[in-house]
Amino acid sequence: MAHSSIDEFETKTDIARLHSSCIYPEDLPRVPKVGVPTRQNLFKKIAETTKEMFFPDDPLRQFKGQPRSKKFMLGLQYIFPILEWGRNYNLIKFKGDLIAGLTIASLSIPQGIGYAKLANLSPKYGLYSGFVPPLVYAFLGTSRDIAIGPVAVVSLLMGSMLRNVIDPVINATEYTRLAFTATFFAGITQAALGFFRLGFLIDFLSHATIIGFMGGAAITIGLQQLKGFLGIVNFTTQADIVSVMRSVFSAAPHGWSWQNILIGASFLIFLLITKYIGKKNKKLFWVSAIAPFTSLVLATFFVYITHAQQNGVQTVSNIQKGINPSSANELYFTGTYLVSGIRIGVVAGMIALTESIAIGRTFASVNDYQLDGNKEMMSLGLMNVVGSVTSCYVTTGSFSRSAVNYMAGCKTAASNIVMAIIVLLVLELITPVFAYTPNAVISAIIISAVVSLIDIEAAVLIWKTDKFDFLACLGAFIGTVFDSVEIGLLIAVCISFIKILLQVTRPRTAILGNIPRTTVYRNIQQYPEATKVPGVLIVRVDSAIYFSNSNYVRERILRWLTDEDEQLKAKDLPRIQFLIIEMSPITDIDTSGIHSLEELNRSLQKRNVQFVIANPGPEVMEKLHASKFTDLIDNKNIFVTVKDAVATCAPKMVEEA
Numbered sequence: 001m002a003h004s005s006i007d008e009f010e011t012k013t014d015i016a017r018l019h020s021s022c023i024y025p026e027d028l029p030r031v032p033k034v035g036v037p038t039r040q041n042l043f044k045k046i047a048e049t050t051k052e053m054f055f056p057d058d059p060l061r062q063f064k065g066q067p068r069s070k071k072f073m074l075g076l077q078y079i080f081p082i083l084e085w086g087r088n089y090n091l092i093k094f095k096g097d098l099i100a101g102l103t104i105a106s107l108s109i110p111q112g113i114g115y116a117k118l119a120n121l122s123p124k125y126g127l128y129s130g131f132v133p134p135l136v137y138a139f140l141g142t143s144r145d146i147a148i149g150p151v152a153v154v155s156l157l158m159g160s161m162l163r164n165v166i167d168p169v170i171n172a173t174e175y176t177r178l179a180f181t182a183t184f185f186a187g188i189t190q191a192a193l194g195f196f197r198l199g200f201l202i203d204f205l206s207h208a209t210i211i212g213f214m215g216g217a218a219i220t221i222g223l224q225q226l227k228g229f230l231g232i233v234n235f236t237t238q239a240d241i242v243s244v245m246r247s248v249f250s251a252a253p254h255g256w257s258w259q260n261i262l263i264g265a266s267f268l269i270f271l272l273i274t275k276y277i278g279k280k281n282k283k284l285f286w287v288s289a290i291a292p293f294t295s296l297v298l299a300t301f302f303v304y305i306t307h308a309q310q311n312g313v314q315t316v317s318n319i320q321k322g323i324n325p326s327s328a329n330e331l332y333f334t335g336t337y338l339v340s341g342i343r344i345g346v347v348a349g350m351i352a353l354t355e356s357i358a359i360g361r362t363f364a365s366v367n368d369y370q371l372d373g374n375k376e377m378m379s380l381g382l383m384n385v386v387g388s389v390t391s392c393y394v395t396t397g398s399f400s401r402s403a404v405n406y407m408a409g410c411k412t413a414a415s416n417i418v419m420a421i422i423v424l425l426v427l428e429l430i431t432p433v434f435a436y437t438p439n440a441v442i443s444a445i446i447i448s449a450v451v452s453l454i455d456i457e458a459a460v461l462i463w464k465t466d467k468f469d470f471l472a473c474l475g476a477f478i479g480t481v482f483d484s485v486e487i488g489l490l491i492a493v494c495i496s497f498i499k500i501l502l503q504v505t506r507p508r509t510a511i512l513g514n515i516p517r518t519t520v521y522r523n524i525q526q527y528p529e530a531t532k533v534p535g536v537l538i539v540r541v542d543s544a545i546y547f548s549n550s551n552y553v554r555e556r557i558l559r560w561l562t563d564e565d566e567q568l569k570a571k572d573l574p575r576i577q578f579l580i581i582e583m584s585p586i587t588d589i590d591t592s593g594i595h596s597l598e599e600l601n602r603s604l605q606k607r608n609v610q611f612v613i614a615n616p617g618p619e620v621m622e623k624l625h626a627s628k629f630t631d632l633i634d635n636k637n638i639f640v641t642v643k644d645a646v647a648t649c650a651p652k653m654v655e656e657a
Helices: 002-020 042-054 059-064 068-079 082-088 091-118 123-128 132-140 153-164 172-195 199-204 207-225 224-229 243-249 258-280 283-306 337-367 372-387 401-407 412-427 431-436 437-453 456-465 469-482 485-505 549-572 589-607 617-624 630-632 642-656
Strands: 509-514 521-523 537-543 576-583 611-614
Touching: 042 537, 068 082, 082 132, 091 123, 091 153, 091 283, 091 401, 091 412, 091 437, 123 412, 123 431, 132 372, 132 401, 132 412, 132 617, 153 172, 153 207, 153 337, 153 437, 153 485, 172 199, 172 337, 172 372, 199 337, 199 372, 199 485, 207 224, 207 437, 207 456, 207 469, 224 243, 224 258, 243 469, 258 437, 258 617, 283 401, 283 431, 283 437, 337 372, 337 485, 372 642, 401 437, 412 431, 456 469, 469 485, 485 589, 509 549, 521 642, 537 549, 537 642, 549 576, 549 589, 576 642, 589 611, 589 617, 589 630, 611 642, 617 630
Parallel strands: 537 576, 576 611
Antiparallel strands: 509 521, 509 537
């Protein structure tokens, strides 16, 4: 009996010593109670949630309290931002916009011709798309840095998807009409997303996905240019790397043209050198900016004076003079091609929107001004709708031309107007000259342009940061390179959704310990010095608890409780008597989550363990109170902080011991 009394005394002494760092109730002011928020009206709550989702940056607040005439002017300025920045326009700004406009025009003209061919369209449509859409955007757009026009990725995407419906060689007229139809529905999609403020949908394409997709598209685009670069006549219509390389090597060596290779290689080296110079010295950006147009002029002049087109050098087809003809009566609003036009338009519109919004946000952040994302979507949408009826295909913001626009010193969207005027002059005056432009130089210009889309540094950073993100990036890249752009996107989106599902269904949880000489409790894996409180298991759930993860959370906590008890039993230490759940990261809970907590409480009662919660948020506390769960576990077991919970539980353990 004496020996038993000694053991009992030592056990109590050990527990008291282990809790010597804890703060007890008698040492603190009265522990505050967790308040229950006032229950809100259901309709008011729905209205506030809806407003926060769709109108986080309410554009109508500037209209409040204004006279009718002022509201009218503000309304016009909201629809046409040019009316706002145009009031303060001056000669200094015009000088910057003029230089920037001339610079991006020198990029837009050769790239427009090349990207149109990438979309399997006549080169003239690339020039048309560099005239009307930039003018429309200048009046409606909110970004002062974006340069509008055809872009490589969207051109490749449209060319790939359109070709699956109509053969561009056999049925060129129907193919072009379908391209206009897809452009119309791309614009409708973009405008609708902006009007209904659904821009958050494009965020489902993560940064990692875009990096992989862009890199894969760059490889695919580069491979497509081997036809013009090598002068191959019979080339595959497939975009995957296997088909392209098979086509290239099956044509070698007799199907290759040394004249085209010489022209293409010479100008590609020139373009890459100028790009390197511009990258090394930011002040010399104009060297790489005017290099494509310089290459175009020199190559065209060389072919013209040498008549190289008669000696195997392939050239751009003749482009008719004149501005955009109307294509309003060529859109498919009925018939078998309507559904295809809608499908292609929605996909192309979303990709174009993602690229442009990303570019706009980047430069807005650099220049410290606000970009209205939803207004931007409506602007891009209306721009493409107008473009579809003026013989243009899908256009959007170009990263390369926007970067040049910014470095050239653009001040407003007027740089797009300058660019459009230059393209207009080209259409009216010198388009017949392009009949002497070799395809090889266009291929070289496109290859040099898409090289920057391959961001190896970003991919390496993604690998170091998040392996699952890298898997999405790699999936998008492999799918695009080895199959098609559509498959690459599908793989990337599927992997991203799987990641979201895993995060939702398997939320992160952690066991907390006390940081020595403090009242702070942190994850014991992140802070090795943190010590567990004897007899108390403190768990934190880093997610809202919904039907999708409630069972997992309950089972995970019980598994931890079982493991802890087994470890304590093996060491002959007191078992767990209190389970404290730190609820501050739990932003919300549904009925399934509450039901799981009730089941958890029943399991704990069978183990003679008390259920304690700490720091529940207002949403969670309101629902726990409404469901009577707070009565189930006793309101005395709800604390403001983990410190308060431990300080209350520790004396009880000592008493029980």
